[in-house]
Amino acid sequence: MFSTPPVCASLNDQAQLKAMVAFEVALAQAEATLGLIPEEAAQGIAAHAQVENLDIPALALEARAAGNVAIPFVKRLTALIAEQDTEAARYVHWGATSQDVLDTATVLQLRNAVSYIRQDCIELEHCLAGLVIKYQDTILPGRTWLQHAVPTTFGLKAAGWLTAASDARYGLEGALQKACMLQFGGAAGTLASLQNRGLGVAECLARSLDLTLPPLPWHTLRGPLVECGSALGLLCGVMGKLARDLSLMMQTEVAELSPPGGKAQGGSSTMPHKKNPVDCAIALSVATQAPGLVSTLFSCMVQEHERGLGGWHAEWQTLPALLRLTAASVERMKHTVTCMQVLPAVMGHNLEKTHGLTMAESVSMALAVQLGKEKAHHILQELSHQATDNDQPLFDFLMKDSRITTVLSYEKISSLMNPSHYLGSSQVFCKRALEAWRKRNNAECL
Numbered sequence: 001m002f003s004t005p006p007v008c009a010s011l012n013d014q015a016q017l018k019a020m021v022a023f024e025v026a027l028a029q030a031e032a033t034l035g036l037i038p039e040e041a042a043q044g045i046a047a048h049a050q051v052e053n054l055d056i057p058a059l060a061l062e063a064r065a066a067g068n069v070a071i072p073f074v075k076r077l078t079a080l081i082a083e084q085d086t087e088a089a090r091y092v093h094w095g096a097t098s099q100d101v102l103d104t105a106t107v108l109q110l111r112n113a114v115s116y117i118r119q120d121c122i123e124l125e126h127c128l129a130g131l132v133i134k135y136q137d138t139i140l141p142g143r144t145w146l147q148h149a150v151p152t153t154f155g156l157k158a159a160g161w162l163t164a165a166s167d168a169r170y171g172l173e174g175a176l177q178k179a180c181m182l183q184f185g186g187a188a189g190t191l192a193s194l195q196n197r198g199l200g201v202a203e204c205l206a207r208s209l210d211l212t213l214p215p216l217p218w219h220t221l222r223g224p225l226v227e228c229g230s231a232l233g234l235l236c237g238v239m240g241k242l243a244r245d246l247s248l249m250m251q252t253e254v255a256e257l258s259p260p261g262g263k264a265q266g267g268s269s270t271m272p273h274k275k276n277p278v279d280c281a282i283a284l285s286v287a288t289q290a291p292g293l294v295s296t297l298f299s300c301m302v303q304e305h306e307r308g309l310g311g312w313h314a315e316w317q318t319l320p321a322l323l324r325l326t327a328a329s330v331e332r333m334k335h336t337v338t339c340m341q342v343l344p345a346v347m348g349h350n351l352e353k354t355h356g357l358t359m360a361e362s363v364s365m366a367l368a369v370q371l372g373k374e375k376a377h378h379i380l381q382e383l384s385h386q387a388t389d390n391d392q393p394l395f396d397f398l399m400k401d402s403r404i405t406t407v408l409s410y411e412k413i414s415s416l417m418n419p420s421h422y423l424g425s426s427q428v429f430c431k432r433a434l435e436a437w438r439k440r441n442n443a444e445c446l
Helices: 005-011 013-033 039-048 056-066 070-082 098-135 154-179 192-209 223-249 278-299 311-339 344-351 357-371 373-390 394-400 410-416 426-444
Strands: 139-144 147-153
Touching: 005 013, 005 098, 005 311, 013 039, 013 056, 013 070, 013 098, 013 192, 039 070, 056 070, 070 098, 098 154, 098 223, 098 311, 098 426, 139 154, 139 344, 147 154, 147 357, 147 426, 154 223, 154 426, 223 278, 223 311, 278 311, 357 373, 357 394, 357 410, 373 394, 394 410
Parallel strands: none
Antiparallel strands: 139 147
């Protein structure tokens, strides 16, 4: 429920071991290229380092005593290779340290997991862009403090969701790019074990894994990973905002949208008629959980000297959890936006529920030209209260009040009370949002 199959597969134990093996194989190849270890040894390591031959339950048990999984991993990988090539086994993990392999594996898994989240984000954005285009003229009540304000369009609401989602994805892509860097510093960040060849090995290793080579090892410099976690948290917040708006519009009393239905989708164990906004519930739950995880990552930044004690370890559960939750939230919102039913007729009906009160500002602004803003506001506030108390249209009270009719004609008042005449720059904003999205994403967009 709180992840997606591709992201779960990117973060499971086998995926971690696969990434760790990739590091060890690439390290041996880089060192062989520079003549630090025999070429035959690198070939032997590559040939016999098979993830499926590693005992995951045993590694998990041994990691409890070691303090991290890299220590028993290297031991078991060395023994596995020694079964076939004792000479090659001598050079496994040559010059590296536990955090080198674990951090690099984390980055590789992070990159893979985010690629799936990114794809779902793009598909969601396409759906939202479609709503902007289709409903840019569909009028409904704008709502402030959950009360009717002035008219807006469903297309403009969708443009806001699109802009926020696109901004969040773009931020995640930028943070990921910064975080996708090699970790390779040896015991205490000096690569002294490789003498003066360490930088050359690091350059070759980074190229092999398609990672950036940072200026120096970052064993206790966790900023880029935390920035990536923050970007994930921000994306969860954006999905939560979308879920909140959609779920409010799906309420029975509002019913401007209908949640996805179908067999086993959003039903109740006791009420046959129910069609609950399940996807929105998941996204809202994720938006509630994510800030705590992001906060934990920030706490992890305070690490000691050249190797952290506890802070590094706290990342291991936190970052994967945040990735899984983000994946679930984006996928759920993509599903809802794709499959929900939009009900323009209900939007128009809801606009009429307050008997024209949403147009009070329109009349007030026109009246203010002759009477001044404060006086006009006071008159419309008074008439709005009368219309509400008597449950009658505001238009009727406007036409009965000489303060209005001596300034504004019947035709003018009728025009001012027409919601389609008071949408301001909504179409322009929709157009600008679509153009900005298309420009940022080029050929990937509509």
